Amino acid sequence: MAKRNVYFFGGGKAEGKAAMKNLLGGKGANLAEMSSLGIPVPAGFTITTELCTEYYKNKGKLPKALTAEVNKALARVEKAMGKKYGDPADPLLVSVRSGARQSMPGMMDTVLNLGLCSKTLPGLIAKAGDARFAYDAYRRLIMMYADVVMEKAAGIEPKDGRGVREKLEHAMEAMKKRKGVELDTELDAKDLKRLCEEFKKIVKKTIGKEFPDDAEAQLWGGIKAVFQSWNGRRAIAYRRIEGIPGDWGTAVNVQSMVFGNLGETSATGVAFTRNPATGEDKFYGEWLVNAQGEDVVAGTRTPRPLNKATKTADTKHLKSLQEQWPTLYRQLAGIRNKLEQHYKDMQDIEFTIEDRTLYMLQTRVGKRTGAAAIRMAVNMAETGLIDKATAIMRVKPEQLDELLHPMLDPAGQKKATLVATGLPAGPGGGVGQVVLTADDAESWAKKGKKVILVRNETSPEDVHGMHAAEAILTAKGGMTSHAALVARGWGKCCIVGCGALHIDVAAKKVTVGDKVIKEGDWMSLNGTAGRVYAGQVGVLPAEPRKNKWYKKLMTWADAARQINVRANAERPEDAAQAVAFGAEGIGLTRTEHMFFEPERIVHMRVMILAEDETARRKAVMKLLPYQKQDFIGIFKAMAGKPVTIRLLDPPLHEFVGGLDNKQIAQLAKKIGVSAARIKARIAQLHELNPMLGHRGCRLGIAYPEITEMQARAILEAAAELTKKGVKVQPEIMVPLVGTKNELANQEAIIRSVGDEVEKQYKVKLNYLVGTMIEIPRAALTADEIAEVAEFFSFGTNDLTQMGFGFSRDDVGGFLPYYLAEEILPVDPFQVLDQEGIGQLVEMGVKKGRSTRPTLKVGICGEHGGEPSSVMFCHRVGMDYVSCSPFRLPVARFAAAQAAIQWPRKAKKKAAGKKK
Numbered sequence: 001m002a003k004r005n006v007y008f009f010g011g012g013k014a015e016g017k018a019a020m021k022n023l024l025g026g027k028g029a030n031l032a033e034m035s036s037l038g039i040p041v042p043a044g045f046t047i048t049t050e051l052c053t054e055y056y057k058n059k060g061k062l063p064k065a066l067t068a069e070v071n072k073a074l075a076r077v078e079k080a081m082g083k084k085y086g087d088p089a090d091p092l093l094v095s096v097r098s099g100a101r102q103s104m105p106g107m108m109d110t111v112l113n114l115g116l117c118s119k120t121l122p123g124l125i126a127k128a129g130d131a132r133f134a135y136d137a138y139r140r141l142i143m144m145y146a147d148v149v150m151e152k153a154a155g156i157e158p159k160d161g162r163g164v165r166e167k168l169e170h171a172m173e174a175m176k177k178r179k180g181v182e183l184d185t186e187l188d189a190k191d192l193k194r195l196c197e198e199f200k201k202i203v204k205k206t207i208g209k210e211f212p213d214d215a216e217a218q219l220w221g222g223i224k225a226v227f228q229s230w231n232g233r234r235a236i237a238y239r240r241i242e243g244i245p246g247d248w249g250t251a252v253n254v255q256s257m258v259f260g261n262l263g264e265t266s267a268t269g270v271a272f273t274r275n276p277a278t279g280e281d282k283f284y285g286e287w288l289v290n291a292q293g294e295d296v297v298a299g300t301r302t303p304r305p306l307n308k309a310t311k312t313a314d315t316k317h318l319k320s321l322q323e324q325w326p327t328l329y330r331q332l333a334g335i336r337n338k339l340e341q342h343y344k345d346m347q348d349i350e351f352t353i354e355d356r357t358l359y360m361l362q363t364r365v366g367k368r369t370g371a372a373a374i375r376m377a378v379n380m381a382e383t384g385l386i387d388k389a390t391a392i393m394r395v396k397p398e399q400l401d402e403l404l405h406p407m408l409d410p411a412g413q414k415k416a417t418l419v420a421t422g423l424p425a426g427p428g429g430g431v432g433q434v435v436l437t438a439d440d441a442e443s444w445a446k447k448g449k450k451v452i453l454v455r456n457e458t459s460p461e462d463v464h465g466m467h468a469a470e471a472i473l474t475a476k477g478g479m480t481s482h483a484a485l486v487a488r489g490w491g492k493c494c495i496v497g498c499g500a501l502h503i504d505v506a507a508k509k510v511t512v513g514d515k516v517i518k519e520g521d522w523m524s525l526n527g528t529a530g531r532v533y534a535g536q537v538g539v540l541p542a543e544p545r546k547n548k549w550y551k552k553l554m555t556w557a558d559a560a561r562q563i564n565v566r567a568n569a570e571r572p573e574d575a576a577q578a579v580a581f582g583a584e585g586i587g588l589t590r591t592e593h594m595f596f597e598p599e600r601i602v603h604m605r606v607m608i609l610a611e612d613e614t615a616r617r618k619a620v621m622k623l624l625p626y627q628k629q630d631f632i633g634i635f636k637a638m639a640g641k642p643v644t645i646r647l648l649d650p651p652l653h654e655f656v657g658g659l660d661n662k663q664i665a666q667l668a669k670k671i672g673v674s675a676a677r678i679k680a681r682i683a684q685l686h687e688l689n690p691m692l693g694h695r696g697c698r699l700g701i702a703y704p705e706i707t708e709m710q711a712r713a714i715l716e717a718a719a720e721l722t723k724k725g726v727k728v729q730p731e732i733m734v735p736l737v738g739t740k741n742e743l744a745n746q747e748a749i750i751r752s753v754g755d756e757v758e759k760q761y762k763v764k765l766n767y768l769v770g771t772m773i774e775i776p777r778a779a780l781t782a783d784e785i786a787e788v789a790e791f792f793s794f795g796t797n798d799l800t801q802m803g804f805g806f807s808r809d810d811v812g813g814f815l816p817y818y819l820a821e822e823i824l825p826v827d828p829f830q831v832l833d834q835e836g837i838g839q840l841v842e843m844g845v846k847k848g849r850s851t852r853p854t855l856k857v858g859i860c861g862e863h864g865g866e867p868s869s870v871m872f873c874h875r876v877g878m879d880y881v882s883c884s885p886f887r888l889p890v891a892r893f894a895a896a897q898a899a900i901q902w903p904r905k906a907k908k909k910a911a912g913k914k915k
């Protein structure tokens with residue numbers, strides 16, 4: 001049997017279901033599911049995403065067999081609705097709607113009211129008994145069809161302001177002006193009829209083709225246009241940002257129209273089953289009487305609040321649906337509960353009321369802020385709707401970052417001049433310079449500027465600029481407008497519906513009352529309160545620890561994860577901070593950072609420039625007391641948790657590079673040699689490839705006294721604290737090892753210092769000696785290295801550098817091309833390259849444990865705080881990940897998600913120790 005291309009839904013039945021999202025797209029699958037659940041959904045059918053792919057394979061041709069399938073499904077729809085498509089007496093009208101697997105808000109285009117033409121118009125007028133309504137539907141059809149089907153899908157790309165939609169909108173504005181009215185709803189039947197005639201002329205003139213006066217032609221034009229829009233410019237741009245593959249395709253939904261614009265007893269609205277900004281368990285939405293389709297989100301009229309919970313200071317005088325039609329509201333609230341119980345997640349829904357009858361037009365999992373995601377997940381788990389593991393999986397690790405989002409400093413805010421207020425669409429604070437177009441936002445941001453994109457309203461054309469902006473501000477639109485939806489999805493600060501703004505794009509300025517804000521002026525937004533300030537207000541870091549839902553979720557995550565998390569920290573205060581963020585140890589203390597303080601660097605330089613061992617030893621031992629104090633501080637802050645200390649790593653010339661003559665003269669005096677000799681020595685230290693030069697363990701091998709001093713500082717600090725009864729767990733890490741013998745050489749020095757210190761202090765020390773695995777050869781010979789090493793810590797920054805042969809310091813020159821050309825999907829220094837470098841890591845772990853089963857393994861590269869890399873570390877069997885303190889919450893959370901998806905056979909975390 002031939003493959004089926006069309007799936008019917010309606011009248012309490014459906015051939016598809018929610019699980020068929022890949023085939024039917026999100027919209028189609030959920031319309032089918034709602035229909036099966038007995039929720040009132042206008043009948044329709046879905047053409048599959050597979051057909052979209054086929055359409056592109058066939059160079060834009062639809063297969064012959066589709067015609068019969070569509071006609072059959074249409075006949076079923078006609079039967080369910082009791083009307084016929086194209087029937088002059090009582091025409092059925094339909095919408096043609098796109099729907100990809102994953103929702104792409106506003107990316108794809110919908111056409112409403114198909115089937116209206118000169119043959120069917122009189123029938124619709126007669127049946128509805130309302131000419132105004134019929135012409136309203138007609139003018140909408142002409143506008144959408146001309147824009148979506150005749151222009152966009154045909155690949156016509158008019159310049160800003162010259163598109164057919166703008167021209168038609170212009171004509172409508174002109175008509176309203178002539179009539180002296182403000183709202184579309186104030187135009188009467190005669191006006192709209194005239195407008196339709198005018199519209200058709202404009203279409204002909206702009207596009208050079210007649211608007212099709214034939215129901216059949218409209219239907220197929222619409223279907224094709226949806227497929228065509230999958231590869232439209234906006235859709236491609238959005239897919240790139242969201243990482244949606246191009247071969248998924250979109251489905252087409254053809255659905256009977258229900259009319260929210262059938263006068264004062266009709267309405268349309270959008271809602272979220274819970275508050276998408278805060279996560280509060282309250283039904284939340286907006287609606288408009290006598291409106292159709294996207295009127296609510298388009299921002300042409302101010303939408304009304306759905307209920308009491310949705311009212312704000314600005315909208316409290318408007319009558320809610322709950323107040324106006326309590327029975328319908330109750331029915332809708334019942335559907336809300338049914339949907340949440342069924343889908344077990346917050347839903348974003350569309351509804352239309354046609355002459356006091358409620359219809360559902362869409363449901364999908366709603367986008368939400370990070371804060372809302374956390375609160376909903378925790379609430380749903382606590383009420384038993386979902387389990388804890390599901391709650392953890394519901395929140396994206398990056399969404400935690402939003403909670404860690406900066407806010408405007410309240411003190412600075414009090415002093416700042418309030419310019420205007422709007423709707424708080426995306427929380428957090430945003431400070432930047434005003435730009436008025438998306439292209440400017442992008443190009444300014446590329447130059448490193450922070451910008452605030454100010455628009456009347458945003459459209460999918462603006463997505464690239466919205467992405468580049470710190471924050472988004474629009475004059476029009478509600479909480480569910482395009483700007484609001486997109487910004488929330490990205491966790492971006494956003495204020496919409498800021499009606500006081502008068503934006504003049506041509507003159508590059510915004511006027512608010514008598515105030516003028518020019519392009520480039522600074523502005524500060526409080527997206528949580530919807531307040532716009534002039535100038536630069538300071539920002540405060542967010543305080544996730546004050547959020548009880550966040551705290552609870554993190555408790556669950558910590559209980560679920562099977563690996564430990566550590567922080568990279570060098571100073572006692574950083575260590576304390578790390579503990580506050582949940583660090584269970586320190587995975588990397590870079591000792592060289594301790595040498596740059598003025599009183600220390602002198603000794604360092606003396607040591608480096610020393611000409612023989614005696615002089616070097618004398619200088620290096622001057623550093624001992626400083627180092628010892630550093631370690632005492634860190635050990636104390638970590639209170640018995642393991643602390644990995646890396647021995648000196650960078651090329652020595654980093655300490656003597658850039659010295660001026662005066663400094664050289666001072667040094668010469670201190671050491672007692674001539675300035676010329678110092679200069680010669682510095683020249684001698686110069687290397688062509690310092691990153692591959694005399695650094696890492698190569699330093700300790702050439703100058704053993706450095707290793708000796710550092711080992712002594714660490715172990716004496718440990719001994720002193722141990723004597724005082726303070727628990728310490730030092731892990732001494734030798735950097736840049738590529739062979740077993742390098743490590744053995746350094747280990748011998750460390751152990752002999754250890755023995756001396758134990759004797760001297762009369763204590764038994766508890767410490768480990770291990771190495772970083774950051775040279776490919778070390779990963780390849782990890783079994784041999786593990787004969788000496790008691791632990792491995794993967795230094796994936798260097799491992800990536802050497803594995804790819806990309807200089808970390810010079811990657812900026814070529815990486816942008818790699819990313820633009822998609823030669824690499826992402827920057828491998830940010831996201832661990834699991835496919836390539838990951839093999840070295842995996843092999844290193846396996847080989848290491850083959851000779852030493854108890855080998856402790858972790859990661860201390862930048863990747864240790866990046867969610868996908870953390871999950872990889874869990875999978876290859878590491879004991880811990882280590883990252884900068886601020887990334888710890890994300891790392892803990894990603895580790896929990898990894899444990900839920902790829903559970904280990906118990907034990908490991910306990911072995912890695914917990915508490």
Ligand code: ADP
Nearest residue numbers: 095097098106110255256257258293294350361
């Ligand atoms: P999007 O994916 O951009 O949300 P939709 O296909 O959901 O596009 O449609 C856009 C608007 O048109 C929505 O408000 C939707 O509710 C409305 N709409 C779509 N089909 C119908 C229909 N058959 N009857 C009434 N309104 C419809």
Ligand code: MG
Nearest residue numbers: 106108109110
């Ligand atoms: Mg749309």
Ligand code: MG
Nearest residue numbers: 027350361362
């Ligand atoms: Mg929709």
